[in-house]
Amino acid sequence: MKTILLCIDTEVERAREQAASLTALPLETDQVRVVIYHVFRGDDGADAEKLKSVSEATERLEAAGFTVEIDQSSGDAVRNILEMADEIDADVISLAGRKRSPTGKALFGSVTQDVSLKSKRPVLLSTTE
Amino acid sequence: MKTILLCIDTEVERAREQAASLTALPLETDQVRVVIYHVFRGDDGADAEKLKSVSEATERLEAAGFTVEIDQSSGDAVRNILEMADEIDADVISLAGRKRSPTGKALFGSVTQDVSLKSKRPVLLSTTE
Secondary structure, three states: OEEEEEEOOOOHHHHHHHHHHHHOOOEOHHHEEEEEEEEEOOOOOOOHHHOHHHHHHHHHHHHOOOEEEEEEEEOOHHHHHHHHHHHOOOOEEEEEOOEEOOOOOEEOOHHHHHHHHHOOOOEEEEOOO | OEEEEEEOOOOHHHHHHHHHHHHOOOEOHHHEEEEEEEEEOOOOOOOHHHOHHHHHHHHHHHHOOOEEEEEEEEOOHHHHHHHHHHHOOOOEEEEEOOEEOOOOOEEOOHHHHHHHHHOOOOEEEEOOO
16 A cells, blocks of 8 residues: 655645646556645644645545545644655655746745655655646 | 656666656556656767666666656757657656755755746656755
8 A cells, every 4th residue: 555645735726736646647546545634834723624625635536546534733834744754654745836926937835845855755746837 | 548757867876766756656557658768968879778877767667567668869958858748748757856965955956946847747756865
C-alpha cells in the first residue's frame, strides 16, 4: 500500500487540479491511500471535512477508486506538512504549484516551495493560473 | 496509454532518484510510456543513449516494467522541454528538484523551476541533496 499526502488549502480550483493530477495517472487505485490534509492557521475548532475544497477533492478521488482519509491540524503549514509526511511515511506529497502575481509573473506559493525544498520525498506539483 | 516525460541531465544520482520516484508509485506500468529526454547545450553529435545517467534510468525503469524511449535535442533546455511535453502530450513531467548551494541553502535548479512554473502539466519533482 502506498500513501499520497494531498495537502490542500481552501481554494476549490486548486483542490480539483490536485485531484486531477492523481486521477490522470494510471495508478493502481486499490494500492493507494490518499490522505487529504489541511492545516488551519488557528485552532478555532474548524473542521476540514466541511471545507468545499476538501469535499470536492474527496468526491473526485473516491469516484476514481482511491481510498481517502481526511486529516487536519493547525499552526505552521510547512512544519506540519513535513511532520505529517514523516508520520504517515508518504510516498509522494501532492501540492498545488502555482499562482500568478499581480504583475502576471508565475510564482510558487511559499508553502509549496518550502515543502518541496525541505522534504526528501517526491513532490507532485499540480498547477493552476 | 499515459506518457511521462522524464527530463534528465548528466547527473547519475539525480537520474536514479527520478527513476525511483516512478518505480515507487503503484503505476500500471503496461499503461505508461516513459520518454527519457536530454537536452544537450550544443549540437556536437553527442548521443543521449551513451550518457551514464540515461542508461541508469533506462535500466531501472525497464526492470520495473515500463516502456522506455530515449529522445534528445540541443539548445535551450526549458524551451525544448516545454515543446517536447506538448509534442508528446505528456501527462506528467518528471524533473530533478533540488540541490544545495555552497552555503547549504536548498535550491531548485533554474531549469526545474522554470519548467514547473511555465508548464500547465503536473510536475513530479524528485530530490537529491
